[in-house]
Amino acid sequence: MKKISILLLALMGVIVSCDNKDELNAVQEEQKSMNKDYLGTMTVTFQTVDYDTDSVRISLTPNAAGDSVSIAFYQVKFVPQMPVKVDITVPGIAVSKTGQGAELFCDESIPLSAGGPTERYKVTSFQGQIIGDSISFSLNFGSYPTSYHGKLSVK
Amino acid sequence: MGIFAPAMTAVLLLSFLTAGTPLVDSLFQLPQVSITALKEQVPEERIAGAVSTIQQESIKREGIYRPNSLSQKIPGLHIPDYGASLTSTVYMRGLGSRMENPVMGLYIDGIPVLDKNMYDFDWEGISKVSMLRGPQGTLYGRNSMGGVLSLATLSPATDAAPTFNLEYGTANTVRAGAAFIIGSNALSATYRHTDGYFLNTFKNSNCDPYNGLSLRWKWERHSGERLIMSNLLMANVSREGGFAYGQWKDDTQYPVSYNDESGYSRLSLIDGYTLKYNGKSITTQAAASVQILADDMHMDQDYTSRSVFTLQQRQNSGAATVELSMRKSDTRSVWQPQTGVFSFFKRNHLDAPVTFKCDGIESLILDNANSHIPTSMGYLAISDMEMPVNSCFFIDTWNAAVYHESVFDIERWRLTAGIRLDYEGGRMDYDCLARLNYRFVPNMSGYKELSVPYTGTVSHSCLEVIPKLSVLFKATDRITLYATLSKGYRAGGFNTQIFSDILQNRTMNAVMSDLGVYLDRPSVSVLAQNTEYDPETAWNMELGTRIRKGTFNAAFALYRIDVQNQQLTVFPPGMSTGRMMTNAGRSRSLGAETEVGWNRDGFRLQFAWSWCDARFVWFNDGNNDYSGNRIPYIPEHTLNISAGYSIKVKDKTVDADVTFAGVGPFNWDESGTRQEQFRIRTGGRIALVGSGWEIYVRGENLTNARGNAFYFKSVGNEFFAATKPRMIMTGITIKL
Numbered sequence: 015m016k017k018i019s020i021l022l023l024a025l026m027g028v029i030v031s032c033d034n035k036d037e038l039n040a041v042q043e044e045q046k047s048m049n050k051d052y053l054g055t056m057t058v059t060f061q062t063v064d065y066d067t068d069s070v071r072i073s074l075t076p077n078a079a080g081d082s083v084s085i086a087f088y089q090v091k092f093v094p095q096m097p098v099k100v101d102i103t104v105p106g107i108a109v110s111k112t113g114q115g116a117e118l119f120c121d122e123s124i125p126l127s128a129g130g131p132t133e134r135y136k137v138t139s140f141q142g143q144i145i146g147d148s149i150s151f152s153l154n155f156g157s158y159p160t161s162y163h164g165k166l167s168v169k
Numbered sequence: 170m171g172i173f174a175p176a177m178t179a180v181l182l183l184s185f186l187t188a189g190t191p192l193v194d195s196l197f198q199l200p201q202v203s204i205t206a207l208k209e210q211v212p213e214e215r216i217a218g219a220v221s222t223i224q225q226e227s228i229k230r231e232g233i234y235r236p237n238s239l240s241q242k243i244p245g246l247h248i249p250d251y252g253a254s255l256t257s258t259v260y261m262r263g264l265g266s267r268m269e270n271p272v273m274g275l276y277i278d279g280i281p282v283l284d285k286n287m288y289d290f291d292w293e294g295i296s297k298v299s300m301l302r303g304p305q306g307t308l309y310g311r312n313s314m315g316g317v318l319s320l321a322t323l324s325p326a327t328d329a330a331p332t333f334n335l336e337y338g339t340a341n342t343v344r345a346g347a348a349f350i351i352g353s354n355a356l357s358a359t360y361r362h363t364d365g366y367f368l369n370t371f372k373n374s375n376c377d378p379y380n381g382l383s384l385r386w387k388w389e390r391h392s393g394e395r396l397i398m399s400n401l402l403m404a405n406v407s408r409e410g411g412f413a414y415g416q417w418k419d420d421t422q423y424p425v426s427y428n429d430e431s432g433y434s435r436l437s438l439i440d441g442y443t444l445k446y447n448g449k450s451i452t453t454q455a456a457a458s459v460q461i462l463a464d465d466m467h468m469d470q471d472y473t474s475r476s477v478f479t480l481q482q483r484q485n486s487g488a489a490t491v492e493l494s495m496r497k498s499d500t501r502s503v504w505q506p507q508t509g510v511f512s513f514f515k516r517n518h519l520d521a522p523v524t525f526k527c528d529g530i531e532s533l534i535l536d537n538a539n540s541h542i543p544t545s546m547g548y549l550a551i552s553d554m555e556m557p558v559n560s561c562f563f564i565d566t567w568n569a570a571v572y573h574e575s576v577f578d579i580e581r582w583r584l585t586a587g588i589r590l591d592y593e594g595g596r597m598d599y600d601c602l603a604r605l606n607y608r609f610v611p612n613m614s615g616y617k618e619l620s621v622p623y624t625g626t627v628s629h630s631c632l633e634v635i636p637k638l639s640v641l642f643k644a645t646d647r648i649t650l651y652a653t654l655s656k657g658y659r660a661g662g663f664n665t666q667i668f669s670d671i672l673q674n675r676t677m678n679a680v681m682s683d684l685g686v687y688l689d690r691p692s693v694s695v696l697a698q699n700t701e702y703d704p705e706t707a708w709n710m711e712l713g714t715r716i717r718k719g720t721f722n723a724a725f726a727l728y729r730i731d732v733q734n735q736q737l738t739v740f741p742p743g744m745s746t747g748r749m750m751t752n753a754g755r756s757r758s759l760g761a762e763t764e765v766g767w768n769r770d771g772f773r774l775q776f777a778w779s780w781c782d783a784r785f786v787w788f789n790d791g792n793n794d795y796s797g798n799r800i801p802y803i804p805e806h807t808l809n810i811s812a813g814y815s816i817k818v819k820d821k822t823v824d825a826d827v828t829f830a831g832v833g834p835f836n837w838d839e840s841g842t843r844q845e846q847f848r849i850r851t852g853g854r855i856a857l858v859g860s861g862w863e864i865y866v867r868g869e870n871l872t873n874a875r876g877n878a879f880y881f882k883s884v885g886n887e888f889f890a891a892t893k894p895r896m897i898m899t900g901i902t903i904k905l
Contacts, residue, residue, distance in 0.1 A: 089687055097541055101685025128547060128684045130612030 048076040048083055048109065048116070052149050054164020060093045067091065072149075072164060076109070083107050083118070092135075092158050102127040104137050104153075115144035118151055125155070208279075208308040208494070208507075209301075217585055217639035217651040219302040219713055219726040219762060227775070228295055229902070230826060230854065231811065232867055234344070234359070235291050236275075236318065241809040241830045243300045244762040244779035246316075249802075251878040251890040252412045253433035254289040254381075255466060261315030262303060262730055263758025263783025263803050264707065270660045272315035274305065278322055278387070278401050280441030280458045281309075283488050283515055287437045287462055290405045291383050294323040294332075294348030294357035302762065303728060304657025304709045306635035307587040310511060310570050314657035314707045322401065323348055323355045325389045330861075331905045338898030340364045340375075349905075355387040366893050367413035371426040371474045381407035397445045408434045414472045414881075414888040422889060429469035429479045429526075436463045452498045460488040460515075472888055476526035477533065480669075488515035505576040510569075517564045523669045525556040533884065538677055541688040549680065552606045552616045558672045562665055563598040574637070583641040593704075594630035597663045599623070599697055603676040609684055621679040623672060627697050631704055633658050649715045654708070659736070661703040664750050667738070671695050699749035707732045723765045730758040737788060755786040756800055773826075775811040788839065795839040804835045806847060813854075821859050828852040837880035843887075848876045850892070863902040870895045 056070040073086040085107055089099040103126045110117040120140035124131045135156045142151020147166040154160065213220045221243040223233065233239060237250045237257060247260040259265055264272040271285040282288065298320055305313040323329060331349030336342075346359040360382050365375030382405070389399040411431025416423045441458035463485050471477035494509030525533065530551050539548045574587030601623040606616040639653035674695065681687060713726035735754030760781040767774045783800040799805075813826035833847035851872050856865035870893065879890040 088685075097543060097689045098546070099687040099689065100546075126612075128609040128612045128686050129617065130609070130614065132612055134545070 048074055048080065050074050051167045052164035053167040054149070054162055056087070056090060057161045058092050058155070059159040065094060070162070070164070071167065072162065074149075081109055083109055092155060092160075100127045102132070102135065102155075104140070107140060112143075115146060118142040118144065120153075208509075213299060214649075214715065214717070215583065215641065216301070217583065217641040217653050218305075218655070218711065219724065219728075221300040221302065221764060221777075223298040225296045228298060230813070230824070230856075231828065232852075232854070232869075232898075233298070234293070234346075236288055239298065239300070239318070241807045241832055242775075242777060242811075243302070244764060244777045244809075245302060245760065245781060245807055246300065247804050247807060247832055249878040250893060253409050253466065254407060254435060255286040255433060255464065256412070257285075257289045258802070259285075259288070259315065260803055262709075262728065262760055263756070263781045263800060264315040264730065264732070265802065266736070269662050269664065270312050272312065272659055274309050274311075274313035274317040276309075276317060276319045277403070277439070278320070278399065278441065279443055279454075279456050280401060280439065281490055281513075282439065283460055283490065283513060284462050284486060285312075286435070286464060286484070287405070287439070287460070290407075290437070291344075291359045291361050291381055292320070292357075292385075293334075293346035293359040293383070294355065294385065295320050296323050296327070297321040302726070303653075303711055304655045304707050304730070306591075306633075306657035307572060307574060307589045307637035307655065308509075310572075310589065310591050310635075311568065311593065311658060311660040311704075314659045314705075322385060322387055323350070323357065325350050325353050325355045325387065326391070332902065333905075334900060334902040336898050336900030339894075339896040340366050342896070342898065344898075344900075353388055353390050355385075355389070357383075357385045359383045365410055365413075367425050367891070369413075369426060370424045371428050375410065376425055376427075376431065377410040377413050379407070379409040381405065381409070395447045399443045401439070401441045401443070403437075403439045405437045406435065408432070412468065412472070412890070414879075414890050416473065417880075417887040417889050422891075425472075426474050427469040427472045428474045428476065430467045431469050433466045434464065437461065447498055450498055451495050453493070453495050455491075455493045457491045458489065460486075460490070462486045470523070471529070471884055471886070473886065475528040477529035477884060478523060478525045480523050481521065483520040484517060486515060486517035488513060503578055505578070506573065507575075508571075508573045510571050512569045513567070515566045517562070517566075519562040519564065519665060520560070521562070521665060521668070522557050522559045523672075525558070527554050530554075530556055534673070534677065538680070538688075542686065547610050547612055549684075550608045550610055550616075552608065556603070556605050558601070558603045558669060558676070560599065560601040560665070560668050560672065562600075562663075564595065564663060564665075565597075566593070566595045566660075566662070568593040572635075581643045583643075585637065585639040585641075587637040589633075589635040591633045591635060591658070592630070593633075593660055594628070595662060596626065596628040597665075597697075597701075598626050599668070601668060601672055603672050605676065605680075607680055609686075617683075619680060619683055621672070621676045623675055623697070625697055627663060627701050629661060629701050629703070631661060633704060633706070647716055647718050651711075651713050651715075653711045653713075655711075656706060656708050658704045658706045661701070661736070661752075664700045664702065664738070667695070667700045667749065668697070671697065671700075695749045702736045702750040703734060703752045705732060705734045705736050705752060720769055721765075721767045724763065726762045728758070728760050728762075730760075731786075732756045732758075735788070737790065754788045756784060756788070757786055758783040758803075771815040773811075773813045773815075775809070777807070777809040779807045781805060785839070790839070793840065798839055798841055799836045801836045801838050804832045806834075807832050808849070821857055824854070824856040824858060824865075826854045837877075838882075843880060845877055845880075848874055848892075850874055861904045864900070865902075866897070866899045868895065868897045869893070 051073045053071050056067045058065045070090055071088045074083045076083045084103050084105040086103040088101050091099050104123050106123045107118050107120045123137040125135050125137055138154045140153040150163045152161040209216050213222055237248045239246055240248045245262050248257055259271050259273040261273055275282040275288050301317045303316055305317045309317050333347045336344040340363050342363040344361045348357040363379045365377035367377050369376035384404045386402045391397050413425050415425045438461040443456045445454045466482045468480045470480045490513040492511040496507040497505055535549055570589055570591040572589035577584040603621040606618050608616045635656045637655045641651040643649050708731045711726055711728040716723045733755055734752040735756055737751055737754045758781055762779040765776040783803040785795050785798055788795045808831035810829045815822050815824045829849050829851055831849040833845050835845055837843035850870045852869045854865055854867035856863050873895040876892045877889045878892045881888055
């Protein structure tokens with residue numbers, strides 16, 4: 015009896031560790047699936063006029079838990095009159111998996127650019143989705159309503 | 170080219186008029202007393218080209234103790250006296266620039282001096298100075314595009330009496346020299362000190378003091394009738410102040426006033442061994458040398474009282490040269506061939522850190538960067554009070570050449586044809602590093618350290634074919650005519666001075682990339698490869714004549730020089746920063762030169778004049794087109810008139826000499842907006858000469874004429890270096 019109990023305990027341990035391992039693998043797979051680059055068009059509304067910028071590259075980087083991502087925008091101008099382009103990263107975008115892909119949402123986030131937090135471009139009302147190879151979302155960068163539509167790009 | 174056709178007709182006409190006068194054979198024989206300083210197979214007066222010669226007596230009387238002293242005395246030669254010993258630039262026949270390689274070769278007793286930083290030194294015991302004017306590429310190879318200056322030192326074979334001289338004068342200047350012969354050895358030494366002539370008003374002390382010592386030991390031995398061996402060892406050490414540059418602003422010349430250390434110190438060593446064997450049928454001459462240079466330059470690069478940026482340049486270089494030539498021993502045969510090989514290897518270790526100081530960090534880096542960033546976004550700040558940009562270079566240069574020249578003596582005619590194949594290669598290993606601590610306000614709470622390394626290798630090689638063709642006609646015993654077509658080249662290399670531009674731009678690009686901020690302008694991407702430049706070449710067409718009658722001698726020359734693949738510094742199209750090298754220019758020089766000498770019954774006269782019209786045929790620096798403009802720094806005229814008279818007073822002699830030396834006008838920049846007028850400087854000397862001694866008083870610039878020796882721009886400011894003021898020196902020479 016004692017031997018059977020020990021055997022059962024050991025078996026349970028193996029089952030639990032396998033579950034944990036499976037869970038870890040699942041999380042890692044989840045992270046890998048979210049770690050992607052996209053190439054698309056960014057539209058910024060400035061004084062009621064929409065300004066499109068093509069070939070804007072963004073990069074999604076999930077956190078350790080896999081339940082949120084940071085979205086990095088590379089060399090973007092919010093308006094054509096802006097004399098510089100910037101790299102800007104929006105952290106803390108929540109991710110919710112769906113059958114076809116994922117939903118992305120965030121009420122408020124302070125983006126990072128030029129070495130630190132940029133209050134001037136505080137992100138609000140972030141909403142978006144990933145379906146297959148496509149991504150689309152809308153947000154406010156400070157006072158600039160912005161949207162993005164892109165396709166998966168080889169990393 | 171129109172002037173050459175009638176001139177050539179005159180040459181041919183004279184040849185017909187004077188045909189039939191017998192040759193004087195002995196004039197075509199090469200003296201065999203000592204090893205020849207020049208490579209030509211004939212006496213200097215029989216060279217089919219322009220040659221200037223200054224003998225020992227004139228060297229002493231005219232106070233010629235360094236290469237700068239030869240300016241204007243040799244027609245067309247202009248070596249402005251400014252800066253420090255390493256900055257002297259040689260201009261000759263419309264050629265010359267502030268690039269690394271010079272246009273004039275320097276030979277001392279047949280030994281080539283490779284590095285132009287070793288050109289400017291004081292000498293004592295020089296028996297003769299010879300200048301071959303115009304391209305001399307066939308026999309002398311690289312960097313002889315404007316000519317070759319050859320110094321012949323005192324030979325032990327002359328058994329000259331020991332000579333000592335001591336001179337003192339303006340600016341507490343002391344010059345002492347000695348030259349004497351002991352057996353097979355000729356020894357000389359010279360020392361010079363000056364407190365300097367220009368006050369740095371910021372530091373309230375002279376900025377250009379000088380202390381220098383030159384030593385020379387020449388050993389020469391004749392073994393039998395056929396073998397001559399010689400070893401020449403020269404050492405020069407100097408420590409001198411900096412650069413007397415005063416700012417020109419609002420049409421006003423301000424005095425020299427800068428706050429950072431500036432100066433130059435140098436140690437140079439040359440040892441050359443020469444051997445000549447006069448065989449029964451072949452004469453062989455071999456020369457080998459080792460050359461070492463160690464120098465250190467500090468420069469306040471902005472030359473103002475603000476702390477903008479400084480430059481230090483430390484060089485340690487070593488080089489070895491070897492040359493072997495063979496010719497017929499019988500100098501009376503119709504055909505006189507000469508064949509030779511030459512090779513050298515040089516390694517230069519160069520450290521050249523540029524340090525941006527607080528004002529420079531603000532104005533050159535931050536203002537430039539922040540002017541492109543919207544203030545609403547923030548601004549870039551750097552915490553460093555000094556930002557060094559370190560550059561270390563190892564530059565190897567190697568060369569191998571083979572040459573041949575044939576001289577044909579046919580009655581009154583001497584025809585010369587020669588060719589040289591010259592291969593040169595170079596390699597530069599660079600290791601540069603900029604380091605700074607920056608912060609983007611208000612995004613970053615603290616400063617972040619950023620290192621920007623830049624390392625790599627650039628190399629190049631080239632093969633030059635350098636021909637020469639000349640004809641000399643001895644019209645009469647007194648008149649000689651010549652025509653020559655010759656080529657020369659100035660070696661290529663790497664312009665390390667541009668690296669500070671490259672690193673400045675790379676640092677800014679790295680900061681912006683690290684921040685993720687991209688300025689809305691094309692990024693400057695000049696690379697190390699853009700510092701490399703190829704050789705430039707020059708073709709010289711020349712007609713000349715020499716006249717000699719008794720103690721009267723005169724020489725005239727007309728020339729045209731065309732330069733191709735001119736080495737230029739340009740900006741990338743549309744940019745005003747990020748200099749790069751290119752071989753895209755073409756220029757031409759038209760000129761006339763004359764020398765006249767005469768002496769009789771104690772009276773002596775020397776006259777040297779040149780006219781040169783040197784212009785860009787094509788030059789666009791990326792922002793401006795200067796085609797057709799005069800080449801800057803090249804004087805249109807050089808003039809030297811020396812007259813003297815010696816009179817016996819009992820058993821003594823009184824010598825009186827006066828000299829008028831003029832140079833100009835010339836442009837200071839490619840656009841011609843800044844010009845220097847023609848100016849004359851008057852000099853004179855009075856000496857009382859006894860048996861074995863001489864006391865004298867001499868002066869330079871006796872009228873204290875004001876002028877400028879140099880002009881440049883730095884960070885948008887203009888600067889001039891003034892010519893030296895009046896100098897009065899008194900001295901004594903003793904011959905034992």
